[in-house]
Amino acid sequence: MTLLDAPIYNAARAKRNRNIIIAIIAVVVLVAVTGFLGFLTGHGWFFATVPAEHRVNKFLETVEAKDFTKAYGLWNNDADWQKHPEQYKLYDFDQFQKDWGPSSDYGVIRSHQIAITKAVGNGTVMGVNINGGKTPLFLRVDDKTKQIGFSPIELYVGP
The missing domain is CATH 1.20.5 (Single alpha-helices involved in coiled-coils or other helix-helix interfaces)
Structure with missing residues (x-):
């Protein structure tokens, strides 16, 4: 050619x-x-933390609705937790109700707002303002198990 x-x-x-x-x-x-x-x-990839935020929002909405049985299932990522409660001896349902029920440090939880979120290690840490509070409660969602827990890490929210 x-x-x-x-x-x-x-x-x-x-x-x-x-x-x-x-x-x-x-x-x-x-x-x-x-x-x-x-x-x-500080979010890693821009939308990487969205599933964890959705999970915590769903959990806290369930707590606000006072459905503690379902909320405990969301906390442990186990809807059938009542069939094997012995798996959750370290943080049992009674302690969960003390921490999240009307006798908790926050009283009756009526509202929440996620103030900050960051992927840290193999999980997502987020600061949540409960009932319009100024000091956030830090929760963590494990990437693998999807369980929610109290975070040992606190994020800087600013002055």
Whole structure:
């Protein structure tokens, strides 16, 4: 094949190839910006903590509804915890009710707001303001087991 035997220009194919290249560049830029924003905000990848936040929101909404049996199942990620309560001796249902029921440090829990969230190690730590409080309670969701627990790590919320 010589230069004079070049194939005929196919406008549709050229347009498709151009659109594919533009789409690839846009995806690369979007991933880079999202990762950079996540790095700046301390969230790792930008939306990596959303499932854990959703889990804690669901748990606290259940506590607000005073459905402590279901809330304890969410805490342990075990809806059938009543069939084998001996697995949860370290933090049993009675202690859970003391910590989250009306006699807790917060009284009756009526509202909550997640103030800060950060992926730390193999879990997600978040500070939650209970009943409009100014000092957050720090909870942790394990990435593997999806269990909620009190966090030994406290995040800096600011002045």
